[in-house]
Amino acid sequence: MNRKYVIGVDIGGQTSKLGVVDARGNILSQSTIRTDTHEDVQLYVRDLAAAIRDLAEHVGGMSFVRGIGIGVPMGNYYLGTVENASNLKWGGEWKGSIPLAELVTRETGLPVALTNDANAAAMGEMAYGAARGMKDFIMITLGTGVGSGIVVGGNVVYGHDGFAGELGHVVMVHEGGRQCGCGRCGCLETYTSAVGVARTARQLLAESEQPSLLRSVDADAITSEDVCKAALQGDAVAIDIFNFTGDMLGKALANFVAFSSPEAIILFGGLTKAGDLLKKPLMEALDRYVLSLWRGKIKVEFSELPASDAAILGASALAWEL
Numbered sequence: 001m002n003r004k005y006v007i008g009v010d011i012g013g014q015t016s017k018l019g020v021v022d023a024r025g026n027i028l029s030q031s032t033i034r035t036d037t038h039e040d041v042q043l044y045v046r047d048l049a050a051a052i053r054d055l056a057e058h059v060g061g062m063s064f065v066r067g068i069g070i071g072v073p074m075g076n077y078y079l080g081t082v083e084n085a086s087n088l089k090w091g092g093e094w095k096g097s098i099p100l101a102e103l104v105t106r107e108t109g110l111p112v113a114l115t116n117d118a119n120a121a122a123m124g125e126m127a128y129g130a131a132r133g134m135k136d137f138i139m140i141t142l143g144t145g146v147g148s149g150i151v152v153g154g155n156v157v158y159g160h161d162g163f164a165g166e167l168g169h170v171v172m173v174h175e176g177g178r179q180c181g182c183g184r185c186g187c188l189e190t191y192t193s194a195v196g197v198a199r200t201a202r203q204l205l206a207e208s209e210q211p212s213l214l215r216s217v218d219a220d221a222i223t224s225e226d227v228c229k230a231a232l233q234g235d236a237v238a239i240d241i242f243n244f245t246g247d248m249l250g251k252a253l254a255n256f257v258a259f260s261s262p263e264a265i266i267l268f269g270g271l272t273k274a275g276d277l278l279k280k281p282l283m284e285a286l287d288r289y290v291l292s293l294w295r296g297k298i299k300v301e302f303s304e305l306p307a308s309d310a311a312i313l314g315a316s317a318l319a320w321e322l
């Protein structure tokens with residue numbers, strides 16, 4: 001068989017990363033394109049198809065590629081569609097439901113499978129990363145939003161409609177919670193995503209006059225990386241921000257554990273660079289709130305794969321099934 005490579009694509013709010021992958025999970029070549037430059041998804045798909053053709057050239061051309069796997073926020077595995085993804089700007093003729101798999105097939109001539117980006121990351125982690133050999137774990141991605149992939153018995157849980165695993169939209173604060181992109185208030189994502197951490201920073205800085213390295217940054221421009229850097233330098237306000245974030249995430253994880261009794265929870269994304277500054281308050285809250293049955297038994301680990309690789313590899317794993 002000539003078609004011994006697949007393409008994995010990880011679509012994020014700002015950039016899309018793609019790679020050509022062999023059967024052993026080696027990424028032979030990868031590239032990045034912007035996601036947010038086009039509001040019309042068809043123009044985006046044209047850029048993506050061009051990038052895919054460029055990558056395929058590294059392995060002899062498109063005739064050597066078996067298929068394309070895509071991880072995308074609000075991707076529906078069953079339908080090959082993207083539904084109302086609040087972090088993507090695509091509108092155009094489809095509004096709510098974009099038939100992305102079909103559009104990419106039309107531009108490339110290759111079969112396409114897609115799933116939610118966090119599910120793809122979970123598959124990558126299971127095949128090549130921190131969850132190698134595990135059959136039951138929960139993957140939580142801490143990026144622009146908070147995503148999750150739930151693996152039970154070695155299989156990603158899709159649910160009856162293909163949308164299972166939206167743990168970022170579990171409501172953590174019912175009264176006066178922060179406005180979420182999903183239209184409701186108080187979702188986990190509004191507190192523990194990268195954007196949520198920046199919101200917490202603005203809030204804590206406004207509520208006190210405590211000196212902080214973060215006061216040298218324009219409040220509207222503060223990012224989670226700024227908070228992370230300040231916390232690693234011992235800044236008390238930045239450390240408080242991670243205490244708050246870790247506590248909120250730990251409380252949520254204590255509830256998630258009750259659902260599927262995972263061996264481990266794998267955390268993925270830029271916020272994990274904070275290391276123990278995030279993990280310590282998280283573990284304290286998890287231990288305090290989890291049912292005693294699981295206390296001290298749940299491993300919480302940071303992804304071992306370079307950020308883009310887990311999602312590219314996970315998405316590529318889908319393409320082998322085509």
Ligand SMILES: [Zn+2]
Nearest residue numbers: 169180182187
């Ligand atoms: Zn929400």
